[in-house]
Amino acid sequence: METATICWQGTRMSTQRDFAAVILAAGKGTRMKSDLHKVLHPIAGRAMLDHLMASVDALAPSEKVVVVGAGREQLEAAVEGRAKTCLQEPQHGTGHAVQQAESDLAGYEGDVLILYGDVPFVRSSTMEMMLDRLHEQDAPAVVVLGFEPDDALQYGRVIANADGHIEKMVEFKDASEQERACTLCNSGLMAVKGADLFDLLRRVGNDNAQGEYYLVDIVNIARGDGRHSAVVVTDDPGEVAGINSRAELAAAEAQWQELKREEAMAAGVSLKAPETVFFSWDTELGRDVTVEPNVVFGPGVKVADGAHIKSFSHLEGATVGPNCQVGPYARLRPGAVMEEDSFIGNFVEMKKTTLGPGAKASHLTYLGDATVGAKANIGAGTITCNYDGYFKYQTVIGERAFIGSNSALVAPVTIGADAIVAAGSTVTRDVADGELRMERAEQSVKPGWADRFHDTMKKKKAAEPKK
Incomplete structure (x- = not known):
């Protein structure tokens, strides 16, 4: 039987590269107004986190680390036997979140793919494109997944040249009017070599509008070291849509x-x-x-x-x-x-x-x-x-x-x-x-019984006082 298998991640893929996936899922998800952790809410009968993990698994990662915070017990139970977990508490931004995986990836020098549990539809092919770009001849320090939505809204911006080399990463709240006019947006997803990632993160500061440690700042820090980073752009902005409500x-x-x-x-x-x-x-x-x-x-x-x-x-x-x-x-x-x-x-x-x-x-x-x-x-x-x-x-x-x-x-x-x-x-x-x-009672027949019953009841009804 030839079948149409209705499942998002498609056919299994493989990569020869050694990589680990760090999935950020520490947020409180308050806009969901739910006792169920945000990333465990189902889409098509499957938790959004499981949609994402299935796409990751299609590339056969060496390690998977889920960063947890609020509702950690639910997440730990959900991924038990499938991924490690590490705790981010308190929560001081995306850069701080990724830092919490350092002990789980101690000594790891393969590639690291940084994903978000509430961005479930990222395709395996897109992840592979990011890892491939990390190993091209120009050897970028960081690869960022960009997208171009119909309305850029308040997404962070990726300022890049014609070669896809990133000149600056900036959050919307910290962007100038000229930078906000750029339509290439930051999905938040990144690929970084394990040997570079945590050294870059240790130098991230929190001098910004939110007072948080932004993951995107590792691009700017690498640029300050004289290294460039690159952006790759998805052809489907829908695959990087986040879910918060x-x-x-x-x-x-x-x-x-x-x-x-x-x-x-x-x-x-x-x-x-x-x-x-x-x-x-x-x-x-x-x-x-x-x-x-x-x-x-x-x-x-x-x-x-x-x-x-x-x-x-x-x-x-x-x-x-x-x-x-x-x-x-x-x-x-x-x-x-x-x-x-x-x-x-x-x-x-x-x-x-x-x-x-x-x-x-x-x-x-x-x-x-x-x-x-x-x-x-x-x-x-x-x-x-x-x-x-x-x-x-x-x-x-x-x-x-x-x-x-x-x-x-x-x-x-x-x-x-x-x-x-x-x-x-x-x-x-x-x-x-x-x-x-045949298992039923034998029928009993009483000729004329129904006629006598109706006559009796009609006379009784007629004798009732008028109301």
Whole structure:
């Protein structure tokens, strides 16, 4: 199956150079107004920090160090086993933040890539471009990633000559009017040789409008040493967009979703109303998949060639096989597996259930902790009673079995191949292959009872005093 994998970082890349990544994530993130650390807020079902780390990991770094501060416990737990952490406390600016990684990188002389946890969309190829520029023949001391937004706003400026050599780095608050007229802005991302980085940082002062130790000052210090630095410019300003508020988080989500919809359609997926379909970072869709309006893909969904996902369906942790149909108004929860040509219709929910080839549950059904054989038919209103308040139990439905409408299958229970469960049955014991099981009270017929009842009630009603 050829699939469109909907994930930002793209294919794995590699570099022969030894490098470490320092990711700054010590800020309080007060504009988020959240108990969750800013960089752990999700975009497309994945923490923004994890988006960034996935792009870093594609280049196989020697070391990753995350600089933490406020909410350190959350970050330490989030990156445990994947990166080192170091503490910045108190917080005196970006230069001071990077300095905190010195002990973790003691004696390290490879390249150092400086990134920001709230700038999640930086591509692996852009990081590699920065590292490559650091080793070009003119040997810059520092490489800065620049960008040219539609509106430069209050970004710091990069003053550079035609060769891309930086003449000055300046924060907006400290810039002259002439410097503010420059449209080349500083993303804050840098590449520096490990042998140079901390020596430069030790000489950074805080004589500026904010009284902070600015990382950008290492460029000016290197220039004072007679060394030059260089700027490389991203062709997509969106990849260096920082996220500091709920509104910016929503804008980042919209940016991500728009790109992924375009990628999906380019790979052979039909989206009837693209702006209403939402993907997760790891969604995989095959060729000739059709997705109708208002469909949401949670994390962990794979959809094979030719499947049709109808309107208002929600899928998470599910696998949909070739030529399956889902919905409308269906919910596939984690562990749901639909095999080839199977079908679920409106208001059907599946959880930890495998629906065999050609099997169908057309409407108003819950299938939990179950295995449904090939070409079985699950009638409307059927449920698997899989939970007794303490434990979950399995239901097994054989091939070509027919489950009548409004049936309750009380697990653990097995329905044999070609068996029939009559409508309205509550099944608590196994049903053998080819057996008919009817579990309902015998109907009682009382001729004329309804007519007598209606006559009695009408007379009683007529005798009531008028109000």
